[in-house]
Each structure stands twice: as C-alpha cells, then as structure tokens.
Amino acid sequence: MMWFNLAKAQSFMPSQATEIAKQVDNLYGFLLIISLISCVIVIGGMIYFVFKYKRKTANDKTAYISHSTALEFLWSFIPLVIFLFVFAWGWYVYHQMRAMPQNALEINVLGKQWAWEIEYKNGYKAVNEIVVPINTDVKLLMTSSDVLHSFFVPSFRIKQDVIPGRYTAVWFNADKLGEFHIFCAEYCGTTHSGMIGRLKVVSLEDFNKYLEEGQEEGALPLAKRGEKLFALKACASCHSTDSDAVKVGPSLFKKFGAESVMDDGSKVKVDENHLRESILEPNKHIVKGFPKGVMPTFQGQLNENELNALVEYIKEMK
Amino acid sequence: MASHAHGDNYINCEKGLWSWLTTVDHKRIGLLYMITVMTFFLIGGIMALLLRLELFAPNAVQGVGGVLKDGNVYNQVMTYHGAIMVFMVIIPGIPAILGNFFLPLQIGAKDVAFPRINLLSWYCLMAGATLALLTLFFNKVDTGWTFYTPYSIRTGASTVLMVLGAFIMGMSSILTGLNFIVTVHKLRAPGMTMHRMPLFVWALYATAIIQMLATPVLAITLLLLAAERLFGVGVFDPKLGGDPVLFQHFFWFYSHPAVYIMVIPAMGVVSELITTFSRKVIFGYTAIAYSSLGIAAVSFFVWGHHMFVSGQSETAGIVFSFLTMLVGVPTAIKMFNWVATMYKGSISFDTPMLYALGFLFLFAIGGVTGIMLATLPINVHFHDTYFVVSHFHYVMVGGTLMSLMGGFFYWFPKMFGKMYSDSMARMSFVFTFIGFNVTFFPQFILGAMGMPRRYFDYIPAFEQLNKISTVGSWLIGIGFVIALITIIQGLRKGEKAPANPWGSKTLEWTVQSPPPHHNFDVEPVVTGGPYEYR
Numbered sequence: 001m002m003w004f005n006l007a008k009a010q011s012f013m014p015s016q017a018t019e020i021a022k023q024v025d026n027l028y029g030f031l032l033i034i035s036l037i038s039c040v041i042v043i044g045g046m047i048y049f050v051f052k053y054k055r056k057t058a059n060d061k062t063a064y065i066s067h068s069t070a071l072e073f074l075w076s077f078i079p080l081v082i083f084l085f086v087f088a089w090g091w092y093v094y095h096q097m098r099a100m101p102q103n104a105l106e107i108n109v110l111g112k113q114w115a116w117e118i119e120y121k122n123g124y125k126a127v128n129e130i131v132v133p134i135n136t137d138v139k140l141l142m143t144s145s146d147v148l149h150s151f152f153v154p155s156f157r158i159k160q161d162v163i164p165g166r167y168t169a170v171w172f173n174a175d176k177l178g179e180f181h182i183f184c185a186e187y188c189g190t191t192h193s194g195m196i197g198r199l200k201v202v203s204l205e206d207f208n209k210y211l212e213e214g215q216e217e218g219a220l221p222l223a224k225r226g227e228k229l230f231a232l233k234a235c236a237s238c239h240s241t242d243s244d245a246v247k248v249g250p251s252l253f254k255k256f257g258a259e260s261v262m263d264d265g266s267k268v269k270v271d272e273n274h275l276r277e278s279i280l281e282p283n284k285h286i287v288k289g290f291p292k293g294v295m296p297t298f299q300g301q302l303n304e305n306e307l308n309a310l311v312e313y314i315k316e317m318k
Numbered sequence: 319m320a321s322h323a324h325g326d327n328y329i330n331c332e333k334g335l336w337s338w339l340t341t342v343d344h345k346r347i348g349l350l351y352m353i354t355v356m357t358f359f360l361i362g363g364i365m366a367l368l369l370r371l372e373l374f375a376p377n378a379v380q381g382v383g384g385v386l387k388d389g390n391v392y393n394q395v396m397t398y399h400g401a402i403m404v405f406m407v408i409i410p411g412i413p414a415i416l417g418n419f420f421l422p423l424q425i426g427a428k429d430v431a432f433p434r435i436n437l438l439s440w441y442c443l444m445a446g447a448t449l450a451l452l453t454l455f456f457n458k459v460d461t462g463w464t465f466y467t468p469y470s471i472r473t474g475a476s477t478v479l480m481v482l483g484a485f486i487m488g489m490s491s492i493l494t495g496l497n498f499i500v501t502v503h504k505l506r507a508p509g510m511t512m513h514r515m516p517l518f519v520w521a522l523y524a525t526a527i528i529q530m531l532a533t534p535v536l537a538i539t540l541l542l543l544a545a546e547r548l549f550g551v552g553v554f555d556p557k558l559g560g561d562p563v564l565f566q567h568f569f570w571f572y573s574h575p576a577v578y579i580m581v582i583p584a585m586g587v588v589s590e591l592i593t594t595f596s597r598k599v600i601f602g603y604t605a606i607a608y609s610s611l612g613i614a615a616v617s618f619f620v621w622g623h624h625m626f627v628s629g630q631s632e633t634a635g636i637v638f639s640f641l642t643m644l645v646g647v648p649t650a651i652k653m654f655n656w657v658a659t660m661y662k663g664s665i666s667f668d669t670p671m672l673y674a675l676g677f678l679f680l681f682a683i684g685g686v687t688g689i690m691l692a693t694l695p696i697n698v699h700f701h702d703t704y705f706v707v708s709h710f711h712y713v714m715v716g717g718t719l720m721s722l723m724g725g726f727f728y729w730f731p732k733m734f735g736k737m738y739s740d741s742m743a744r745m746s747f748v749f750t751f752i753g754f755n756v757t758f759f760p761q762f763i764l765g766a767m768g769m770p771r772r773y774f775d776y777i778p779a780f781e782q783l784n785k786i787s788t789v790g791s792w793l794i795g796i797g798f799v800i801a802l803i804t805i806i807q808g809l810r811k812g813e814k815a816p817a818n819p820w821g822s823k824t825l826e827w828t829v830q831s832p833p834p835h836h837n838f839d840v841e842p843v844v845t846g847g848p849y850e851y852r
C-alpha cells in the first residue's frame with residue numbers, strides 16, 4: 001500500500017495550512033484550558049475531600065447539609081455562561097467555514113468505493129490527488145456514486161459528508177505549500193481505511209502547468225462535454241441556451257444563481273442541487289407556467305460525470 | 319412464608335431451571351438479565367480485544383500483527399462489537415439488572431406492576447439477540463451499529479435480520495420502561511412520596527420515560543429500513559428517490575436519547591454510592607432528581623449534533639449546537655452535587671466507592687470532551703475520528719460500565735447474601751481504571767491528529783499511540799477477569815452477608831440478605847427521606 005508522508009502529522013495536531021485551521025485551533029486551545037480548569041475543580045475537589053474526610057471510626061457523625069440555593073445557582077449559572085460563550089465563538093468560526101466564497105476555483109470531486117475522482121473545469125481528471133494553487137479560494141463540488149463518504153483534510157480542519165444523489169460543497173484557502181492527507185471519514189465498506197488521497201498545494205504557476213499538461217492528454221473541458229451532451233440528449237430542443245426565448249421548457253440562459261418560481265408559488269434558488277434535481281426528477285417540482293410530465297426524467301440515463309458536465313455547462317450560460 | 323415451604327429467600331424458595339425460566343419475581347428476572355448481559359459483555363469484550371489487537375500495528379493485514387483475516391472481517395467484528403455492547407449490554411445493563419432487582423425494593427413494593435410483562439421483556443431481549451446473532455451464520459453484517467443508508471441497503475442481506483433483532487430488543491426496552499413508570503406511580507409504600515424516593519428510582523423513572531417515547535422511533539426506522547431492503551420502498555436510497563440523510567435524522571432521534579438511557583441510570587447508582595460511602599445526606603436532592611427529568615426532556619432535541627457535517631443546513635447546525643450546550647448544564651450540576659456530598663462526610667474506600675470515584679473522574683473527562691464536540695467548528699474536525707470514539711467510551715464505559723460495576727459490588731451482598739473478597743474487587747478496579755485511561759486517552763490525541771474511526775489500517779504516524787491503546791485494552795481485560803473470579807469466588811465461598819453491610823438508609827437494606835420471596839414480610843411505612851444520615 002502507498003502511504004504518503006505527511007511532514008507534521010507526527011505532532012499533536014496536524015499542521016495548520018489554512019486561516020480557518022488557526023481559528024479552529026485557537027478555539028480548541030481555549031476549550032482545552034477551560035476543560036483542564038473544570039477537571040481540576042471537580043476531580044481535584046473530589047480527591048481533596050476523599051482524603052480530608054476519610055472515615056476515621058466506624059461511627060463517624062457527619063454534617064447534615066442538604067442543599068445551598070446560592071451555591072447551586074452559581075454552579076448552574078457559571079457553566080451556562082461559559083457554554084454559551086463557547087457556542088457563540090463556535091458559531092462565528094463555523095459560519096466562515098460554511099459561507100462559500102464567490103468566484104472560487106471550482107473542482108468536482110466524486111467519492112466512490114474506494115477512491116476519490118477529481119475533475120477540473122478543463123476536463124483534466126485525476127484519482128486520489130487534488131492539486132490546488134496557494135492563497136486561492138477553492139470550492140469542491142462533491143457527490144458520490146454509491147454510498148456515503150466524507151471528505152476530510154485534517155490539516156485544513158475541514159470535513160464534509162459526500163452524499164449520493166446530491167451535491168455538497170466545501171471550501172478552503174490554503175496558505176502553505178506542501179502535501180496533505182485526504183481521508184474518508186464516513187464508513188463506506190471494505191477499504192474505507194484505504195480511501196486516502198493527497199492534496200497538493202503548489203504555486204499558481206505550477207498549478208497552471210499541471211493543468212496544461214493534463215489538457216494535452218486530449219480531454220474536453222467539462223462545459224464542452226456538457227454542451228455535447230445537451231445536444232445529444234435533446235435538451236436543446238426544449239431549452240434555449242443563449243436567449244430568454246421560451247421553447248417547450250423554460251430558457252436556461254443566465255438561470256444559474258437566479259431564482260425560479262415553481263407552480264406552487266414557492267421560489268427556489270437555482271444552484272447545483274436544483275439543476276441536478278430538475279434533470280433527474282423533473283416532476284418533483286414544476287416550474288410555474290409549464291406543464292407537468294413534459295420533461296422526460298433522466299434518472300439512470302446519466303452517470304455522475306455526465307451530470308457534472310451538464311450542470312457545469314448550464315452554469316456557464318451567461 | 320407459609321406458602322413456600324422450601325426456603326426463606328427468593329433464591330431457594332423454588333428450585334429447578336424451569337422455575338427460573340417461568341419466574342415472575344422481579345429479583346429472579348434481574349438475575350436472568352444479569353447472566354444474559356454478562357454473557358453478551360464477554361462476547362463483545364473479546365471482540366474489542368481483537369479489534370485492538372488488529373490495530374496494534376499498521377499494515378497488519380499483510381504483516382505480522384494481523385489477527386483478523388482482512389478488512390472485511392475487521393468491519394464485521396467492529397459492527398458486532400458495537401451492536402452487542404449498545405443493544406445487549408449498556409442499554410439493558412443497569413435498568414434491567416439492578417433496576418429490576420432494586421426498584422421495587424427501594425420503594426417498598428412487592429414486585430413491579432406487571433410481573434408477567436417483566437418476564438416477557440426478558441424473552442424479547444433473548445429473541446431479538448438470538449435473531450441478531452443468527453446473522454453470524456449467514457453473511458455477516460458489516461454496517462457498523464449505526465446501519466447508515468445507503469450502505470446498509472446495498473451490503474449483505476442479513477442486515478435485515480440484524481435490524482429486526484434490534485427491533486425486538488427495542489420492544490424489551492419499551493416494556494421495561496412501561497413497567498417502571500407504572501410501578502413508580504402505583505406501588506410506592508405508604509409514606510413513600512415522590513420526594514422521598516431514592517435517586518436511583520428517580521433516575522430509572524426518567525430513563526423509563528425516554529425508553530417509552532424514543533424507542534418506537536427506532537422501531538419505525540428499522541422497519542422502514544427492512545421494508546426498503548425487502549420490497550424496494552424508496553425511503554432512504556437515492557437510487558429509488560429516497561434521502562439517505564433522512565435515515566440519520568430518524569436514527570439519532572432515537573439514538574441520542576438512548577445515550578441518556580445508558581447514562582442516567584448510571585448517575586442514579588452513583589448518587590446511591592456516594593451518599594452511602596460518605597455516610598452523608600445527598601447534597602441537592604431536588605436538583606439531582608429534576609435534572610434527570612430535565613436531561614430526559616432536552617435530550618429529544620439535540621440529535622442533530624451527530625450530523626454537523628452530514629449536509630444539514632447551517633442553521634440546523636447552529637440550533638443543535640446551542641441545545642446541546644444546554645444539556646451540558648444539568649450534567650454539570652450533578653457532578654458538583656456529588657462532589658459537594660463528600661464535603662464533611664465520613665468517606666470509606668470500599669470497592670463500590672472506588673468505582674463511584676472512578677466514575678466521577680472518567681465522566682468529568684467525558685463531559686468536557688462532550689462540550690468540545692458540541693462546539694461547531696471543533697466538531698467539524700473531530701467528527702468521525704477517534705476523538706469521538708474516545709469520548710463516547712469515556713461516557714459509556716467510564717460512566718455507565720464503571721457505575722454498573724460499582725452498583726453490582728454494592729448490592730452483591732443483598733442479591734446473593736454473601737460477601738466477596740474486597741481486596742480482589744479493588745484490584746479489579748485498579749486494573750480496569752488504569753487500563754481504561756491507557757486505552758482511551760491516547761485515542762483523544764489520535765482523533766486530534768486526524769485518525770478517522772472504523773479504520774482497520776492507518777498511516778505510520780498513528781502507530782505509537784495505537785500501540786499504547788492496545789496495551790491498555792489488555793489491562794482492562796485483566797481487570798474484568800479478576801472481577802469475574804471475585805464474583806465466582808464470592809458466590810461459592812463468600813461469608814454470609816448481614817442485612818445491611820454498608821450502613822445504608824434505603825429500604826432494600828431493611829430486609830434480610832438475600833431478600834425473602836415477597837420482599838417485605840410487613841409492608842414498610844416510610845416516614846422520612848432516603849438518606850437520613852444524622
């Protein structure tokens with residue numbers, strides 16, 4: 001088996017390779033100290049009492065102290081305040097983890113038993129290796145072709161489950177050159193523990209070189225493949241792609257990121273998951289003003305790669 | 319006693335295997351549970367040792383350290399270890415053994431409200447366990463005890479059998495809960511008001527409420543899973559238009575409260591132990607009693623903290639993190655109350671007290687790491703790593719199992735009318751306690767370093783700590799072997815136990831050891847609280 005050497009994995013926490021990682025570790029450090037103090041109070045108090053009030057004779061008399069409202073209030077209130085403080089701090093950091101940056105470099109990740117398939121916009125594909133430029137917002141658009149997986153990069157302190165039948169996303173901005181482990185953190189069967197990839201952070205030049213080399217192998221860019229499929233699967237006969245003209249179905253021009261109104265009056269933001277659902281299960285939600293059952297369902301007729309290509313093509317219609 | 323010519327206690331009043339298999343005496347049913355649970359614990363424990371052995375070295379599958387044939391075998395053993403320990407050991411553990419035996423005694427009742435249903439619940443456990451373990455003879459289940467979809471829908475078909483087994487074991491849990499609730503409301507002795515009940519009874523009562531309300535949700539979930547496998551109903555499988563994450567919502571809606579089914583009874587036992595061996599009234603009786611109910615109530619609204627990275631919305635994550643922090647408060651209150659109870663007490667170091675102190679120590683660590691896991695961004699890093707594995711072992715083993723052992727050694731003289739060797743029992747404590755920390759503390763660090771759980775193999779960087787952890791598991795093993803020897807020796811040659819060897823104040827100690835068949839020859843009349851050490 002191939003194991004990559006991660007320079008700093010030997011130390012207590014993996015190296016911090018993003019700004020978020022530093023923030024997480026700060027909060028973790030704070031929690032460690034608070035926890036240590038709490039344990040010293042509880043366990044220390046216990047040990048102190050145990051020795052101080054050790055039984056001396058068989059008939060020791062003890063004090064009858066049934067409660068103390070003031071004390072009990074204090075030791076309910078102080079933990080509450082600490083917990084809420086920690087919660088708020090956590091919320092602050094978590095929000096940054098979850099707020100997807102605009103204009104990030106997007107890479108498609110497909111989890112499958114038991115490997116990570118990577119595809120860049122230019123059509124270059126790799127397995128178990130992601131190369132990204134340093135100091136750049138990167139967004140991974142992820143899905144699975146079989147069971148649950150979870151994309152975990154310890155050095156970035158990020159983790160996100162990868163779910164069949166829908167997209168999930170995760171983002172990072174690496175500020176350190178080097179190689180980092182990708183683990184699968186959600187149990188996925190026999191070789192779950194071998195589903196290890198590496199994430200390489202390189203300079204922007206090296207990144208571009210890496211991609212160019214990939215393109216020389218003759219792969220079509222993702223969106224181009226989507227365009228071909230769009231024609232092949234006859235989407236084009238019902239959807240216009242370069243104007244607002246309505247054919248059988250609504251125009252998809254400039255649709256991505258906008259809102260669609262459904263026939264029950266609800267508004268849906270057109271994101272990757274909406275596109276995916278519209279293609280695979282068109283009758284689940286119907287766009288207002290269009291008949292139900294006209295768009296054929298493509299469930300089972302497109303694999304994950306083709307779906308990614310179509311979605312990318314529609315995203316780029318602007 | 320007139321009707322029972324044979325003997326003067328519940329053990330010798332009737333003889334023969336049949337009399338045990340058809341008994342409706344809550345004490346005898348408690349012992350049936352004891353034998354069952356101890357057997358399952360032995361099996362689950364041996365599996366744990368195998369898992370640790372496999373993890374002794376990386377690349378063990380091909381290399382020297384490999385004890386299990388391959389990754390599949392590891393995954394299967396991991397699944398059975400989890401399922402056995404959760405469904406057959408920790409959940410029935412304290413309520414069904416100690417609760418069955420002592421709840422009626424502690425409130426001055428002759429039996430539980432529905433003695434026959436009580437026996438039925440034991441048979442449910444046996445039937446469910448048999449069904450679940452039958453899978454060992456077909457293709458073995460490898461889903462992990464959580465049965466996450468869609469993996470559980472795609473892997474070997476015997477998952478259905480295992481899931482049905484868990485379903486039937488859930489019935490057992492519901493029946494026990496029902497019995498306890500009615501018993502507490504209807505069968506208290508004259509003068510035994512709710513606020514004079516021992517805290518162990520309060521804890522069992524709170525637990526019973528969760529058992530009654532949460533377990534049906536698990537039952538439905540597992541049935542849906544079985545239906546999906548057998549009939550292709552598309553609830554969870556995205557290929558059939560289902561939602562795999564929905565399963566997690568259902569599953570944790572039961573399984574988080576289930577954590578408290580496992581822990582609240584342990585807290586009850588510890589309350590008994592600490593007052594008795596400090597010879598002092600419990601500090602903050604009302605706070606401890608009601609915090610059990612408080613925990614039970616809030617526990618239904620925190621399930622999403624198992625799903626912070628599952629793809630649930632950011633808002634859901636925030637709400638669940640907040641509510642989880644709230645659950646921390648009543649738990650903290652209890653910890654402080656127990657320590658305060660020892661203040662100005664007369665503290666002895668008998669074996670049960672050692673286990674209670676061990677509980678406090680380990681539960682404190684389990685608690686603070688729980689708060690860490692409730693903190694959103696920390697959870698993102700720790701989720702599904704060994705940090706979580708370590709955390710829940712600190713709570714479930716360090717908490718529940720320690721208190722089960724403590725409670726068992728505390729009530730042993732009452733249950734069997736014999737004393738065990740105190741020095742041997744202490745030795746078992748020392749081994750398990752030290753072994754526990756050696757096994758599980760390194761796993762916190764492994765988790766922080768990023769080692770995911772359910773791995774049968776790992777990168778070389780994780781080797782040292784895994785080695786330490788494996789050595790620790792041997793110490794725990796030795797500890798339990800000593801405990802087993804202590805128990806067998808005590809049963810065979812133990813000195814005769816007096817009615818009240820520890821000087822406790824609760825009702826079960828007012829009757830002879832072992833108790834008579836009908837518990838109380840004269841119905842007791844209660845005139846004060848449970849811990850009147852003056």
Ligand SMILES: [Cu+2]
Nearest residue numbers: 184186188192
């Ligand atoms: Cu996996």
Ligand SMILES: [Cu+2]
Nearest residue numbers: 574577621623
């Ligand atoms: Cu939980």
